[in-house]
Structures are given as C-alpha cells and as structure tokens.
Amino acid sequence: MKKRNLVESLNFAIEGIIYVLRTQRNLRIHFAAALMVLGVSLFLDLSRVEMMVLILTIAMVIVAELINTAIETAVDTYLVFEHPLAKIAKDVAAGAVLVASLSAVVIGYFLFFNRLNPLASMVIQRVAQSSPYLTVAVFLIVVILIISVKAVTGRGTPLSGGFPSGHSALAFSAFTLITLVSQSYIIASLGLLMALLVAQSRLESDIHSLFEVASGGILGILITLLIFQIVKLYV
Numbered sequence: 001m002k003k004r005n006l007v008e009s010l011n012f013a014i015e016g017i018i019y020v021l022r023t024q025r026n027l028r029i030h031f032a033a034a035l036m037v038l039g040v041s042l043f044l045d046l047s048r049v050e051m052m053v054l055i056l057t058i059a060m061v062i063v064a065e066l067i068n069t070a071i072e073t074a075v076d077t078y079l080v081f082e083h084p085l086a087k088i089a090k091d092v093a094a095g096a097v098l099v100a101s102l103s104a105v106v107i108g109y110f111l112f113f114n115r116l117n118p119l120a121s122m123v124i125q126r127v128a129q130s131s132p133y134l135t136v137a138v139f140l141i142v143v144i145l146i147i148s149v150k151a152v153t154g155r156g157t158p159l160s161g162g163f164p165s166g167h168s169a170l171a172f173s174a175f176t177l178i179t180l181v182s183q184s185y186i187i188a189s190l191g192l193l194m195a196l197l198v199a200q201s202r203l204e205s206d207i208h209s210l211f212e213v214a215s216g217g218i219l220g221i222l223i224t225l226l227i228f229q230i231v232k233l234y235v
C-alpha cells in the first residue's frame with residue numbers, strides 16, 4: 001500500500017467530511033446549528049475559556065456524527081443481509097451522537113442563557129401587552145405571506161414542498177406568539193420543542209430541504225416580531 005504524504009492525507013480527510021456533508025442530512029443540520037451558534041457568540045463577549053468550551057462542544061458533536069457514518073458505512077459494506085450485531089453497532093453509534101448532541105444543548109444553555117435572558121425579557125415585555133386579537137391577525141398574515149412567496153417562487157404547492165417551508169414558518173410563528181403571550185420560559189420551551197419537531201418532520205419526510213425549513217422558521221419568527229413591534233409603535 002502506497003504511503004500517503006501529509007497533503008494527501010489532508011485531502012482524503014477533507015473529502016471524507018465533504019462526502020458526509022453531501023450524503024448525511026444530520027451532519028448538515030449540525031453544521032448549520034454550529035454556524036448559527038458561532039455567529040451568536042460573536043455578540044455575547046464570551047471569555048477565552050467559554051469560547052474553547054463552545055468550540056470543543058461543536059467539534060464533539062461533528063466528530064460523533066462522522067464516526068457514526070463511518071461505522072454505518074463499514075457495516076453496510078461487509079454485510080449483505082441484516083444481522084442483530086450490525087443493528088447493535090449502528091444503534092450504539094447513533095446513541096453516541098445523541099449523547100454528544102444532548103451534552104451540547106446543556107452546555108449551550110449554560111453558556112448563553114444568562115446573556116440572552118435579559119434581551120429576551122426586554123423583547124417580551126415590550127410586545128406582550130398588545131391586543132389578544134393581534135395573535136390571530138399575525139398568524140393569518142404569516143399564512144398569507146408564505147403562500148404569496150410560494151406563488152412568486154413557483155415551487156411546490158401551498159401545503160407541501162417549495163420555498164419556504166410553510167409548516168416551519170407557521171410552527172415558529174406559533175412558538176414566537178406563545179413566547180410573547182405566555183411570558184413563561186417553560187411554556188416557551190415547549191413551544192420551541194413543538195416547532196423543532198415540525199421542522200424535523202419536514203426534513204425526515206424529504207418534503208423540504210434544510211434551507212427551505214430554516215428559511216421558513218426564520219421568516220415566521222421575524223414576521224411575527226415585526227408585526228408586534230409595528231403595532232406597539234402605532235397603537
């Protein structure tokens with residue numbers, strides 16, 4: 001076997017990462033989440049130690065996903081039929097990704113909660129006193145805008161597929177409304193979980209791409225906050 005030099009080894013390693021990014025949706029989700037978290041961290045004045053913890057946490061999740069894909073590929077290569085031990089190997093590898101992801105969520109909570117909590121409280125207090133009828137109006141406006149965007153882009157149908165994901169937009173709009181109206185972090189967390197489950201279902205069913213789901217979620221949140229802010233200014 002030909003001995004690889006440093007440049008060749010580096011190229012093969014990068015090719016491996018690119019392959020997993022192209023073929024594994026979960027890694028694309030992890031990459032998107034990592035970019036979002038790193039972007040937010042730029043505005044939160046994290047200490048050197050906190051930044052190191054954040055980077056190590058992101059790396060831990062990505063490495064776990066890479067190893068999971070390597071194990072699944074190796075098992076599928078050498079087995080032409082289902083085997084209980086193969087299932088165990090795949091399940092254990094997936095469990096490692098789950099543990100890493102849950103750990104990342106907990107670490108992210110400790111790093112970001114104290115910094116984001118004052119900002120979130122300020123936004124909630126500013127817009128939560130609006131008329132309850134505004135909630136229904138906002139939801140209807142989001143529906144109309146999403147359908148309009150789908151009509152302009154000409155992709156998918158009003159209820160399935162296309163850009164952006166209407167289900168994600170409505171789910172995250174509902175999450176935003178629940179957060180603003182309830183002013184309860186527990187209820188808001190449940191609303192966020194609901195929105196994430198809706199977005200995940202659109203990805204798992206191959207109805208939408210990650211970009212379409214993320215775009216829908218961001219639009220739903222921004223439209224809802226914008227309408228509340230406008231109403232607060234003029235009412």
